[in-house]
Amino acid sequence: MCNSVVPKTNAHECDGKLYLPFQCKIESVQELTRTEKLFRLSRKDGKPFGHKPGQFMQVSITGIGEAPISVSSSPTRGDYLELGVRKAGTLTNAMHELKSGDEIGLRGPFGTFFDTESMKGKDLLLISGGCGLAPMRALIQYVEDCRKDFGNVTILYGAKSPADVLYQSELEQWQNSDKLSCQVTVDTVSSGTCWDSNVGLITKLIPPLDINADKTVAVIVGPPIMYKFVTLELYPKGLSDKDIIVSLERYMKCGVGKCGHCTIDHLYCCTDGPVFTLDQVASLKGAI
Amino acid sequence: MKKVLTTCPYCGTGCMFYLVVDDDGTLVGVEPSNEHVVAKGQLCVKGWNAYHFVNHPDRLTQPMIRRNGKMEPASWDEALNLVVSKFKETQAKHGNDSVAFFSSAKTTNEENYLMMKLARAVFKTNNVDHCARLCHSSTVLGLAATFGSGAMTNSISCMEQADCILVTGSNTTEQHPLIGSRIIENVTNNGAKLIVADNRKIRLARLADIHVRWKNGTDVAFLNGIMNVIISEGLEDKEFIKTRTENYEELKKIIADYPPERAAEICGITPKEIVDVARMFAAADKAMIVYSMGITQHTHGVDNVKSCANLAMLTGNIGLPGTGVNPLRGQNNVQGACDMGALNGVFSGYQKVVDPTTREKFEKAWSVENLPAEPGLTITTAIDAAAEGKLKALYIMGENPMMSDPDQNHVREAMEKLEFIVVQDIFPTPTSEYADVILPAASYAEKNGTFTSTERRVQPVRKAIEPVGQSRTDWEILCDVAQRAGYDGMKYNSASEIMDEVATVTPIYGGVSYERIDQVGLQWPCLDKDHPGTPVLHSGKFARGLGMFSPAAYLPSKELPDEQYPFVLSTGRCYFHFHTGTMTRRSQMLDREERFPYVEISIEDAKELGIYDRAWIYVATRRGEVKVMAHVTDVAKKGVLFMPFHFEEGPANLLTINALDPIAKIPEYKVCAAKIRSAE
Amino acid sequence: MKILTEKNLKTFLKSAEADYNVRVPINLHDGTRALGKIDEGSLAIAGGVIPQKITNVFFPQMETILTIDSEKVELPKPSVKPLLVIGFTAQDADCLEFIDRFYSEDYRDDIYFNKRDGAVIVCVSGRCGNDGEFLKIAGEKCDLELICDGQNYLLAAYTDAGKALAENADGANADDSVIQQLQKESDSLPADDLELIQAASKLLLEEKVPEEFWATISDRCIACTSCNLVCPTCTCFDIFDRKTDSKVQRWRMWDSCQLDGFMREASGHNPMGKENIRTRRRIHHKLAADVTRWGQLTCMLCGRCDDVCPTGIGIKAVCREMVDKYGSA
Numbered sequence A: 001m002c003n004s005v006v007p008k009t010n011a012h013e014c015d016g017k018l019y020l021p022f023q024c025k026i027e028s029v030q031e032l033t034r035t036e037k038l039f040r041l042s043r044k045d046g047k048p049f050g051h052k053p054g055q056f057m058q059v060s061i062t063g064i065g066e067a068p069i070s071v072s073s074s075p076t077r078g079d080y081l082e083l084g085v086r087k088a089g090t091l092t093n094a095m096h097e098l099k100s101g102d103e104i105g106l107r108g109p110f111g112t113f114f115d116t117e118s119m120k121g122k123d124l125l126l127i128s129g130g131c132g133l134a135p136m137r138a139l140i141q142y143v144e145d146c147r148k149d150f151g152n153v154t155i156l157y158g159a160k161s162p163a164d165v166l167y168q169s170e171l172e173q174w175q176n177s178d179k180l181s182c183q184v185t186v187d188t189v190s191s192g193t194c195w196d197s198n199v200g201l202i203t204k205l206i207p208p209l210d211i212n213a214d215k216t217v218a219v220i221v222g223p224p225i226m227y228k229f230v231t232l233e234l235y236p237k238g239l240s241d242k243d244i245i246v247s248l249e250r251y252m253k254c255g256v257g258k259c260g261h262c263t264i265d266h267l268y269c270c271t272d273g274p275v276f277t278l279d280q281v282a283s284l285k286g287a288i
Numbered sequence B: 001m002k003k004v005l006t007t008c009p010y011c012g013t014g015c016m017f018y019l020v021v022d023d024d025g026t027l028v029g030v031e032p033s034n035e036h037v038v039a040k041g042q043l044c045v046k047g048w049n050a051y052h053f054v055n056h057p058d059r060l061t062q063p064m065i066r067r068n069g070k071m072e073p074a075s076w077d078e079a080l081n082l083v084v085s086k087f088k089e090t091q092a093k094h095g096n097d098s099v100a101f102f103s104s105a106k107t108t109n110e111e112n113y114l115m116m117k118l119a120r121a122v123f124k125t126n127n128v129d130h131c132a133r134l135c136h137s138s139t140v141l142g143l144a145a146t147f148g149s150g151a152m153t154n155s156i157s158c159m160e161q162a163d164c165i166l167v168t169g170s171n172t173t174e175q176h177p178l179i180g181s182r183i184i185e186n187v188t189n190n191g192a193k194l195i196v197a198d199n200r201k202i203r204l205a206r207l208a209d210i211h212v213r214w215k216n217g218t219d220v221a222f223l224n225g226i227m228n229v230i231i232s233e234g235l236e237d238k239e240f241i242k243t244r245t246e247n248y249e250e251l252k253k254i255i256a257d258y259p260p261e262r263a264a265e266i267c268g269i270t271p272k273e274i275v276d277v278a279r280m281f282a283a284a285d286k287a288m289i290v291y292s293m294g295i296t297q298h299t300h301g302v303d304n305v306k307s308c309a310n311l312a313m314l315t316g317n318i319g320l321p322g323t324g325v326n327p328l329r330g331q332n333n334v335q336g337a338c339d340m341g342a343l344n345g346v347f348s349g350y351q352k353v354v355d356p357t358t359r360e361k362f363e364k365a366w367s368v369e370n371l372p373a374e375p376g377l378t379i380t381t382a383i384d385a386a387a388e389g390k391l392k393a394l395y396i397m398g399e400n401p402m403m404s405d406p407d408q409n410h411v412r413e414a415m416e417k418l419e420f421i422v423v424q425d426i427f428p429t430p431t432s433e434y435a436d437v438i439l440p441a442a443s444y445a446e447k448n449g450t451f452t453s454t455e456r457r458v459q460p461v462r463k464a465i466e467p468v469g470q471s472r473t474d475w476e477i478l479c480d481v482a483q484r485a486g487y488d489g490m491k492y493n494s495a496s497e498i499m500d501e502v503a504t505v506t507p508i509y510g511g512v513s514y515e516r517i518d519q520v521g522l523q524w525p526c527l528d529k530d531h532p533g534t535p536v537l538h539s540g541k542f543a544r545g546l547g548m549f550s551p552a553a554y555l556p557s558k559e560l561p562d563e564q565y566p567f568v569l570s571t572g573r574c575y576f577h578f579h580t581g582t583m584t585r586r587s588q589m590l591d592r593e594e595r596f597p598y599v600e601i602s603i604e605d606a607k608e609l610g611i612y613d614r615a616w617i618y619v620a621t622r623r624g625e626v627k628v629m630a631h632v633t634d635v636a637k638k639g640v641l642f643m644p645f646h647f648e649e650g651p652a653n654l655l656t657i658n659a660l661d662p663i664a665k666i667p668e669y670k671v672c673a674a675k676i677r678s679a680e
Numbered sequence C: 001m002k003i004l005t006e007k008n009l010k011t012f013l014k015s016a017e018a019d020y021n022v023r024v025p026i027n028l029h030d031g032t033r034a035l036g037k038i039d040e041g042s043l044a045i046a047g048g049v050i051p052q053k054i055t056n057v058f059f060p061q062m063e064t065i066l067t068i069d070s071e072k073v074e075l076p077k078p079s080v081k082p083l084l085v086i087g088f089t090a091q092d093a094d095c096l097e098f099i100d101r102f103y104s105e106d107y108r109d110d111i112y113f114n115k116r117d118g119a120v121i122v123c124v125s126g127r128c129g130n131d132g133e134f135l136k137i138a139g140e141k142c143d144l145e146l147i148c149d150g151q152n153y154l155l156a157a158y159t160d161a162g163k164a165l166a167e168n169a170d171g172a173n174a175d176d177s178v179i180q181q182l183q184k185e186s187d188s189l190p191a192d193d194l195e196l197i198q199a200a201s202k203l204l205l206e207e208k209v210p211e212e213f214w215a216t217i218s219d220r221c222i223a224c225t226s227c228n229l230v231c232p233t234c235t236c237f238d239i240f241d242r243k244t245d246s247k248v249q250r251w252r253m254w255d256s257c258q259l260d261g262f263m264r265e266a267s268g269h270n271p272m273g274k275e276n277i278r279t280r281r282r283i284h285h286k287l288a289a290d291v292t293r294w295g296q297l298t299c300m301l302c303g304r305c306d307d308v309c310p311t312g313i314g315i316k317a318v319c320r321e322m323v324d325k326y327g328s329a
């Protein structure tokens, strides 16, 4: 299956109609937390989505608007697409009202992706926080499905509290897997909550790790402040900016490099990103 | 694609611009006018977005009548007949003054004139008022008492000519952006001195030579302190005082009680600040005072205004370009609505209803008899009367008292008690929820008329598109009501005919006609067809003859912070929204900028209470509690909260106090006591 | 090359209406110059730069990008007749060239090219600027050019579409020496402003402008957004939906990076959450970021933002302050 994945071009299939969404059917809706739901979608015209881990879709509900949402499933799992959506405002609230069988519009996939080709043979350190697990899950699924392509795989995930932990059953599965190592931590546990994993910031999980800097790629996806503190832990391990891959989030309206909302200096987060190597962006003001 | 020259519907600056209409009759943009004297090819963010709400799908497009408790579509005939019969019935049962009319500073001069004509000539009541009551009624009365005319004395262009500008209680760059920008240009290009007396660190404060952050509500003490220094240092304009004013001795007497030490103590500042301000202001060749709601919205609002006037007279800064007392009027046509007599005690042109010869003149002009002689209810007292069950029916044109009047629960009680409410508006509002009849009105882009800007400039408003749905212009609706009520004197073929009538009965508008204001407007007083208009008032002579020094003693605000409610809560507007938000919150760009109700809190207070920026908190006063987002900012001073009143979901006016200035009946929006707690 | 009187010019433009949607500079009601149809106001070809963003003919303040009614999705259609737009200055033509590039690279913006494809661009230059200013000759950046000799207009055609149109024009043949003289005048126009922004660009690229500088400018910015809204190379937009009983329309409208909400994310995180950062972006984007990305300055010195800024901090004014302060070091 690994070979069948990625189409060559990065262009969104729209016959040159940049802003025209295509229709999708919601196959299922799964509640992840109080504020997050996972939607599984298929294209109404039966075509493949052509998505790669790290890319995002512009989700459209007519009359409400659009919002960028990361692809949360790996193409190696079949012709469906999963989106993990947190209630944050107008569109995401409306989306949470939708049920399986409902229709929704999509544009995309857009943006750069985790370059699994160049990760081949490397050890992977996959660090995510909060909603960042959504795109990271697509990569983890991919890695699971093409496990022999990669060296050691370590997953670190941090959430605010036990109630905010996304994809709990999958995390458990990864934690129990002998093919990869996975650690979960939460910032705080309120009294009375049952939690038998780590407590504390995700940065605390890094120092004890045994990392072979020569063949490790670190991938970080999480809230803005996470990048700074996680990278500070990674440098002492011998990793440099070109070994660190980040996925940045910016306000996005068009997804195709036109509306200007997502710029970071001369880069457009939607087309040059959202996935960058740290050395592409580290020196840009306001990027991290 | 059509481009139609019209006047901005937002603030009183009065920029003119072109509305861009596409071939379907939808407004799709705005282009500034390069030739207009005020706009000069520029606009503020509200102006650039002023087209946006007009075609919003929420527009009211159909008359509605409440049947069995539910609003249902109705025809214009049904709706207007019901309005007239209910009003007549109510008056028959409870007397003429059991009904009231709220006019609107958002509608045109013509419409305001007709509203007051409808109230007075047709329904024989002086219960007609509008929201100027809530913003500048203290100006109208305070300046009339001192100068004889209650309007901005100078012109916007004077902002560029002053050598020293004292800005107090006006966040000019946000509320009158293109006036604020003139002040900035004058300061940065010409080195004019800028004094900002405001407890918030507004943008102008950052550019000011002196920024004084006194305690809210201590304006009189502050201004008296300044005058005390000026007099004791002999910096007053003796010649001006001698030849142009009266009552100076009385001023001196009262001012003597405010040496800088005492004034500073009341204001919570240092005596040096008062001395510095006094010297800087008095030293300037041309000094002007710019103020707005920070001065007027107090239980001592009239005193504040008079004190500003006193200071200007004391230093001889009246009647010349680059000087003056310049209240900035908040709304596009609040000046005009006052000029047109949409006030409880005056006909158009501030002609008093108590004056028999004036009444006689209007009786003749309107072919009616027995115009009511006693001043009627104001917006604020009408709400009180309704809550007490004395007022029975209310006709509200383009106002949203549920959001704009103090103490929302009190207003709600009034709304619930009223037997019959008519709301004429362009959008549904919290007020229209209480309506028995809703009349859909045309927006500013769908009609002809005039607005009068803060510099007394009467300017054209032009129809760019057809009224949406079944909506009709306010003036046509009012004429229709009058006619159905059996009055024949309100028939016009065009808005211009109404202005012609206004000109015949209103001396200060005597020379105004559509022909003359075609492009840049005219500044009143404009007495006749040949009069060029008046950019600067009171030059050579005050409207009342001699300027009247009207000193006031400092009075504390009604509700001061205490242990239980330790913060001062002040309310107002933000840059992106306008008043109750009906238009700006339906404008994509403006709403995006401020999407949530918020309160400004100082960095120190936030730190102490563990509140972070954009966290949700509760603000409570003795009237109620609302949930808002915290904006932690150095704009706010420690101990003071500022909250805009644009948001239905977090209404600032649920918190404000219904305490009124005894003369102007303006509410104290700027000071009440509050407390806060986290909502997360 | 033909030479056209005002009258011949008007006849020529009228005749072009058969095949084109013609937009010309006219005087609006109060004399404001703007683009409009020939009969909507008196012609105002002379007078220099049109105050409004001239690229708004292809990228208007607000336009629909989708219409959806009862299941049917409709995209805006290209108009039957292409546009013919008169009134670009040489700098405006540079602006257009850039945004053509911007909208076509990577993803091609079909909404923009609906209007842009087939459009004919006519520059106006020569002795017809504001207050006798000489307007730079644009040359082959446009299809057609009207070069004013102080009274009449020489009609220079550069592209096939331009040449085809020029054939219909009625006028005497111009003397070569006239055009040479005008060209010479054009070539000798001072390049001070260009040198100024190049120097500013260099300072920015070399990171010689300290952070404090931006606050001294942003203190004076009232966030009116005019500078963005009149700039012919500003391309940013926002997207929103409008739903009525019968249909949903998705629109886009001009946006401004001088607004706090421009980049504010759902979480409240805002990479441009401070005025000084936004002011920096306004200048930095055109003079440094775009240089890195596109290999060119994207301020073409059309002059609009300096004209429109109510507090006098348009791009040239800021560059001047910047170069004065940090230029000699």
Ligand SMILES: Cc1cc2nc3c(=O)[nH]c(=O)nc-3n(C[C@H](O)[C@H](O)[C@H](O)COP(=O)(O)OP(=O)(O)OC[C@H]3O[C@@H](n4cnc5c(N)ncnc54)[C@H](O)[C@@H]3O)c2cc1C
Pocket (backbone or CB within 6 Å): A056, A065, A066, A067, A068, A069, A070, A071, A083, A084, A085, A086, A087, A088, A089, A090, A091, A092, A093, A131, A134, A135, A248, A249, A250, A251, A252, A253, A274, C261, C264, C265, C266, C267, C268
């Ligand atoms: C590349 C990318 C991938 C993302 N992936 C996911 C994901 O997998 N799961 C998920 O739950 N969320 C994801 N987000 C965040 C998600 O896009 C926002 O939560 C969403 O746009 C909010 O839209 P709304 O209409 O619900 O909220 P709105 O009501 O529009 O806005 C709420 C707040 O969000 C801001 N906002 C509006 N539009 C955007 C926008 N396009 N981008 C950022 N902020 C915006 C507004 O300024 C406002 O403050 C992603 C964002 C990006 C840029």
Ligand code: SF4
Pocket (backbone or CB within 6 Å): B008, B009, B010, B011, B012, B013, B014, B015, B043, B044, B045, B046, B047, B048, B176, B177, B178, B179
């Ligand atoms: S300054 Fe006032 S009148 Fe001028 S555009 Fe802005 S809101 Fe309108």
Ligand code: SF4
Pocket (backbone or CB within 6 Å): C220, C221, C222, C223, C224, C225, C226, C227, C228, C258, C308, C309, C310, C311, C312, C313, C314
């Ligand atoms: S035009 Fe001037 S004041 Fe307006 S946003 Fe731009 S820089 Fe700021």
Ligand code: FES
Pocket (backbone or CB within 6 Å): A251, A252, A253, A254, A255, A256, A257, A258, A259, A260, A261, A262, A263, A268, A269, A270, A271
């Ligand atoms: S999202 Fe529009 S340019 Fe990136």
